[in-house]
Amino acid sequence: MNEPLPVTFPSPLTAFAEHRSVRFFQATPLAPGDLDLIVEAGRRAPTDAQGHMYSLVRITDAALRDRLATLCADQQHIRDAAEFFVVCLDVHRLRQLVEYRDGEWGMGGRIALIYGTSDATMVAQNMVVAAETLGYGTCYIGAVQNNTDRIARELNLPAGVLPLYGLCIGVIDREKLPPLRPRLPRELCFFENRYTAGYTDAELELAYETMSVKRDWYQSIGAYFARGGTMEKREPVMARAWRQQHLEPETVE
Numbered sequence: 452m453n454e455p456l457p458v459t460f461p462s463p464l465t466a467f468a469e470h471r472s473v474r475f476f477q478a479t480p481l482a483p484g485d486l487d488l489i490v491e492a493g494r495r496a497p498t499d500a501q502g503h504m505y506s507l508v509r510i511t512d513a514a515l516r517d518r519l520a521t522l523c524a525d526q527q528h529i530r531d532a533a534e535f536f537v538v539c540l541d542v543h544r545l546r547q548l549v550e551y552r553d554g555e556w557g558m559g560g561r562i563a564l565i566y567g568t569s570d571a572t573m574v575a576q577n578m579v580v581a582a583e584t585l586g587y588g589t590c591y592i593g594a595v596q597n598n599t600d601r602i603a604r605e606l607n608l609p610a611g612v613l614p615l616y617g618l619c620i621g622v623i624d625r626e627k628l629p630p631l632r633p634r635l636p637r638e639l640c641f642f643e644n645r646y647t648a649g650y651t652d653a654e655l656e657l658a659y660e661t662m663s664v665k666r667d668w669y670q671s672i673g674a675y676f677a678r679g680g681t682m683e684k685r686e687p688v689m690a691r692a693w694r695q696q697h698l699e700p701e702t703v704e
């Protein structure tokens with residue numbers, strides 16, 4: 452008969468229920484071996500067509516970490532987290548592998564952007580679930596897109612590699628643990644068989660009511676997604692970065 456395991460593995464389902472983005476970390480490294488577990492969890496993610504169209508750059512150089520934090524809207528949690536990764540889509544390695552066997556590279560920018568983003572995101576989210584299951588806090592950093600082109604140069608990224616977002620992992624400062632944030636009502640996001648377009652006023656009101664906790668949710672999504680918001684400002688940066696990294700989609704007839 453098998454001996455009972457000497458440890459109890461926490462369930463990742465609890466980690467899902469407890470997930471919140473953590474922005475306050477203790478100045479403590481991860482316990483020995485935990486980073487390996489987290490990276491291995493990332494590596495086990497599925498990958499489209501076995502392409503492994505991702506790379507992660509772990510930032511251990513404190514001066515570089517500081518410069519990246521400044522380029523990412525000066526977010527202090529990037530400096531404070533025990534670990535910080537820049538998550539990239541990557542078709543550079545794949546292209547080399549194809550050409551090494553005398554194949555002619557046949558992938559355009561659109562495929563690279565979509566499949567590379569999904570591959571990288573599955574790896575990153577596996578790491579988040581693993582880290583949170585082990586009791587650590589995590590925070591994605593989309594503000595990488597404020598300066599994608601400069602960050603690509605800082606990290607020496609070749610053509611075909613594009614930074615998508617950062618990922619902080621660290622020991623949670625429990626005195627500053629944020630509350631759980633709400634999610635949109637399930638029926639607005641999950642459909643059966645067919646999409647129902649055109650949300651009713653009642654559904655839109657329900658969305659705002661559910662999502663507005665301390666302040667009206669429009670203050671948040673308006674600042675990001677309305678005219679003049681953060682996302683509009685990121686658009687030209689992304690266009691520059693896609694060109695610089697040779698990932699700009701060509702016109703297809």
Ligand SMILES: Cc1cc2nc3c(=O)[nH]c(=O)nc-3n(C[C@H](O)[C@H](O)[C@H](O)COP(=O)(O)O)c2cc1C
Pocket residue numbers: 470471472473474526590591592593594595616631632
């Ligand atoms: C792709 C992505 C980018 C994000 N970028 C940032 C960021 O730059 N800074 C930050 O503090 N949080 C960032 N977040 C965290 C979100 O703000 C957070 O997930 C959202 O408000 C929901 O809160 P919760 O994760 O605590 O449930 C990001 C999340 C994702 C998925």
